[in-house]
Amino acid sequence: MSIILVLIILGVLTTLIIESMPSIKALGIGYLWGKVWDPVQNIYGAYPFLIGTLLTSFIALIISIPFSYAIAIYLGEYNPKGWLSDLLKNTVELIAAVPSIIYGFWGLFVLVPLVREFEGKIHVLPYGIGIFTASIILAVMIIPYGASLGITLIRMVPSPLKEGAYALGATRFEVIRNVIMPYTRSGLFAGILLSLGRALGETMAVTMLIGNTSAVPTSIFAPGNTMASVIANEFTEADHTEYLSALIELGLVLFLVTVVINLIGRRIITRFTNN
Amino acid sequence: MENTIVKAENYNAYFGDNHVVKDVNISINKNEVIAVMGPSGCGKTTFLRGINRMHELIPNATAKGKILLEGENVYDMNAIYVRAKIGMVFQRPNPFPNLSIYENVVAGYLLNGIKVSKADKDVIVERSLTSAALWKEVKDSLHKKGTFLSGGQQQRLCIARAIAMQPELILFDEPTSALDPISTSSVEALFHELKENYTLIIVTHNMQQAARVSDRTAFFYMGELVEFDDTKQMFTNPADQRTQNYITGRFS
Numbered sequence: 370m371s372i373i374l375v376l377i378i379l380g381v382l383t384t385l386i387i388e389s390m391p392s393i394k395a396l397g398i399g400y401l402w403g404k405v406w407d408p409v410q411n412i413y414g415a416y417p418f419l420i421g422t423l424l425t426s427f428i429a430l431i432i433s434i435p436f437s438y439a440i441a442i443y444l445g446e447y448n449p450k451g452w453l454s455d456l457l458k459n460t461v462e463l464i465a466a467v468p469s470i471i472y473g474f475w476g477l478f479v480l481v482p483l484v485r486e487f488e489g490k491i492h493v494l495p496y497g498i499g500i501f502t503a504s505i506i507l508a509v510m511i512i513p514y515g516a517s518l519g520i521t522l523i524r525m526v527p528s529p530l531k532e533g534a535y536a537l538g539a540t541r542f543e544v545i546r547n548v549i550m551p552y553t554r555s556g557l558f559a560g561i562l563l564s565l566g567r568a569l570g571e572t573m574a575v576t577m578l579i580g581n582t583s584a585v586p587t588s589i590f591a592p593g594n595t596m597a598s599v600i601a602n603e604f605t606e607a608d609h610t611e612y613l614s615a616l617i618e619l620g621l622v623l624f625l626v627t628v629v630i631n632l633i634g635r636r637i638i639t640r641f642t643n644n
Numbered sequence: 645m646e647n648t649i650v651k652a653e654n655y656n657a658y659f660g661d662n663h664v665v666k667d668v669n670i671s672i673n674k675n676e677v678i679a680v681m682g683p684s685g686c687g688k689t690t691f692l693r694g695i696n697r698m699h700e701l702i703p704n705a706t707a708k709g710k711i712l713l714e715g716e717n718v719y720d721m722n723a724i725y726v727r728a729k730i731g732m733v734f735q736r737p738n739p740f741p742n743l744s745i746y747e748n749v750v751a752g753y754l755l756n757g758i759k760v761s762k763a764d765k766d767v768i769v770e771r772s773l774t775s776a777a778l779w780k781e782v783k784d785s786l787h788k789k790g791t792f793l794s795g796g797q798q799q800r801l802c803i804a805r806a807i808a809m810q811p812e813l814i815l816f817d818e819p820t821s822a823l824d825p826i827s828t829s830s831v832e833a834l835f836h837e838l839k840e841n842y843t844l845i846i847v848t849h850n851m852q853q854a855a856r857v858s859d860r861t862a863f864f865y866m867g868e869l870v871e872f873d874d875t876k877q878m879f880t881n882p883a884d885q886r887t888q889n890y891i892t893g894r895f896s
Contacts, residue, residue, distance in 0.1 A: 450703070529738040533802070535701055537752040537809065538728025547755050551742040 382624065389618035391610055400618065406583040408603070413615035415622065417585045421593035422623070424500050425575060426568040428589060429507035433564060436512050438557070441519025442545060449524055458520060465513035473577035476506045481578070488590055496580060499592045503579040507571055511564035518560035522553045522641070556641040562634035566627045572597040596623045648715075649674045649813055649843050650695060655709035657690050657699055664690045666867040667709075674812070677839050679858035679875065680847045683890065687867040688847045692815050695845070696730040697723040713813070728756060731806030731814035731842075736822045737798030739790035739805070746786040748801055749773060752809040768808050775841075776804035777834050796827020800834065807842075814838070816846040820853065832857050851891060855879050863887045 392400065396413060403414020440461055448454045477498075484505075485497035526549050534548045550557075580592020581602055594602070596619045607613040650672040657665035665687040672678055680688045693699040694707050697718055710717045718726045739748045749769045753760050760768070769786065773779040778800040782793070790801050799819060806814050820828040835857045838844055848854050854861050855875060862872045863884075871878060871887045882888045 527738075529734055529736050530740065532698065532701070532734060533738040533740070533805075534751075534755055536696065536698060536727055536732035536734075537755055537805070538724050539755040540724055543755050543757070548740065 385617060385621040385624060389614050389621050392614035392618045395611060396615070400615070401622070404585055406599075408607070408612045411611060413611070415596070415615075415619055417583055418594050418596045418599050418619060419622075420585055421500065421579070422569055422595040422597070424586065424589065424593070425504045425507055425579065425595055426565055428501070428504035429511060429568045430561060430565055432505065432508035433512045433515060434561065436508075437515030437519060437560070437564070440512070440516040441523055441557070442549075444516075445520045445523025446541075446545060446549060458517070461513050461516050464509065465517075469510070469571065469573040470577075472506050472510060473574040476502060476574060476578045480505060493588065493590045496590065496592055498578050498580040499590050500579060500586055501589050503575045503595075504589075506574050506578055507568050510571060510574065511568050514564040514567055515557070515560040518563065518638070519553070519557055522556040522560075523549055526552050555637050559634045559637035559641065562630055562637070566630040566634065569630070570597055570623060570627050572601050576601045596620075647673045649713070650845070651710075651712040651715075652691075652695075653710040653712065655691070655694060655707070655711055657687070657694050657707045658705065659690075659702065660704040664867050665694065665707075668869045670862060670869055670872055672843065672845065674843050675839055675841075676860060677835055677844045677846065677858045679854035679861045680845060680864060681849065681851060681854045681861060681890075682864035682870075684849065686864040688862075688864045689817055691864065691869075692817055692845060692847050695813075695815060696732055697726050698732065728752065728809060729811055729813075731803075731809060731811035733799070733802050733806055733814065733816045733819050735818045737795055737802050739793075739798050739801050741789065741791045743790060744787045745782050745790045745793070745801060748790040749804050749808050751805055772804040772808040773801075775807050775838065776800045777830065777837070778804055794827065795823050796830050799823060799827065799831055803831075803834065803838075807838075811842065813843045813845070816844065818847055818849065821849070828853075851879075863890065865890070 392413065396403070400413060400415055401419065402416050403412070404416045405412050405414050406417060440457075444454055444458050444461075480502055481497040484499075484502045485495045488495040488497070530548055530552065531544055534544045539547065575595055576598035579594060579598055581594055581598065582592045583594055583599070586593035600616050600620055604616055607616055648671050650670075652668050652670045655665060655668045656663065668691060680692065682688045690699055695711055695713075695718070699705050699707055700723070707719070710719065712718075713726070713730070740751055743751060746769055747754065749772050750760065750765050753765075753768075770779060773782060778797060781797060790798065793801060803814075820831050823831065832853065835844060835846070846854075846857065858875045860873065861875045861878050863870045863878065863886075865886050871882060871884045873883065878887060879891060882891060
């Protein structure tokens with residue numbers, strides 16, 4: 370069965386490569402830093418979407434890391450057992466199970482007005498939708514990835530190590546900072562990479578909230594587009610080969626980036642759990 | 645009386661409803677090596693962990709009664725302070741894997757955020773490792789990770805880590821049960837030297853070890869302190885029938 374899955378993945382990759390050949394041939398490597406995306410004039414540059422993707426993903430990561438770590442430390446060390454702990458852990462994991470489109474709706478109706486108000490207060494154009502809003506929703510969506518791996522790893526820290534530190538007069542905070550954090554560092558980093566892989570590819574909620582313009586974003590409050598959102602938006606409208614092929618090439622780039630990030634993350638986790 | 649370092653008065657310890665240490669009264673003198681022995685589950689380790697308030701770290705664990713450390717009840721003191729003041733060595737060697745040998749020795753200072761100059765640290769590290777009979781073996785690899793050492797060396801590193809905090813009392817929780825015979829004898833030999841400057845309380849389920857290393861022995865059975873006497877006296881002429889049964893191997 371797993372062979373079939375391997376074949377499917379390879380098949381997807383091959384299709385992506387074959388289908389993007391027209392665009393690769395016509396545009397070459399310059400495609401990646403072309404700043405203009407104008408299907409009407411047949412000009413295709415992926416740069417605005419690369420920037421959009423990287424910006425949303427990294428802002429989302431920065432927002433999510435304190436939450437993931439706080440949850441992981443609380444449920445891993447302070448309150449590892451009991452009904453409250455189980456309830457919270459399941460809720461965190463449930464966040465990952467909510468369909469992306471629900472987050473999109475919630476974002477449109479709740480988050481967008483809040484962000485618009487906030488933007489008005491700090492005197493930037495109050496779009497409401499844009500990179501910042503998309504990043505917040507992404508942050509919520511990726512918290513469970515970092516947090517649940519973090520909980521598992523923190524619970525795995527051998528208790529003799531913690532006891533050794535306590536017996537030397539360490540406080541709980543000192544044990545967390547000097548024993549648990551160094552011991553789990555590489556695993557927590559892998560958790561971040563997995564969240565990043567998820568954030569890069571997330572489509573639906575982001576498409577609904579990012580504003581969908583193909584210009585290079587000028588600030589984090591400006592509307593933009595990610596690789597995934599532009600594919601979702603424009604795929605049905607792509608009416609000639611080169612346009613379609615340029616979109617598929619975006620898909621290829623996204624595929625390769627997420628695969629590489631996931632592989633590195635899993636590599637670190639395997640190495641970590643084998644020790 | 646002035647010679648007493650630890651005194652337990654009606655000390656009781658519980659895990660939830662489970663009464664594991666029952667009304668223990670004991671008085672331990674300075675610079676003595678005390679062996680605490682008894683069958684598994686007799687409360688000897690729990691008693692030991694009560695002395696430096698490690699017992700209460702386990703969820704649902706509680707204690708009643710007094711443990712006086714140089715006349716002051718540890719349960720009236722700050723637990724963090726008590727633990728920093730009393731050294732402890734565990735069943736399995738537990739050097740911190742992310743720290744070098746050098747850093748492991750001064751880990752107590754690092755963890756508690758006590759600032760020590762480099763020169764003072766050098767002195768502490770050399771003195772502690774020398775006392776733990778490890779200096780000669782590791783002096784050229786102080787900045788390697790502590791986990792590269794053999795089990796016996798790791799355990800002596802943990803002893804050095806405890807000594808570095810300059811405690812008067814060091815607790816050992818079955819310190820050789822995870823070690824091979826050669827490492828065990830190196831640690832046992834160390835007890836004789838440590839006695840000069842420290843008081844040692846050693847929990848062991850190995851009767852021969854208790855007989856070899858200790859001045860006095862406490863025998864625990866079913867949570868009670870059955871007998872506490874000179875080691876020689878206890879092994880040749882125990883006062884209590886249960887002690888007699890234990891040392892003659894009638895139960896274990």
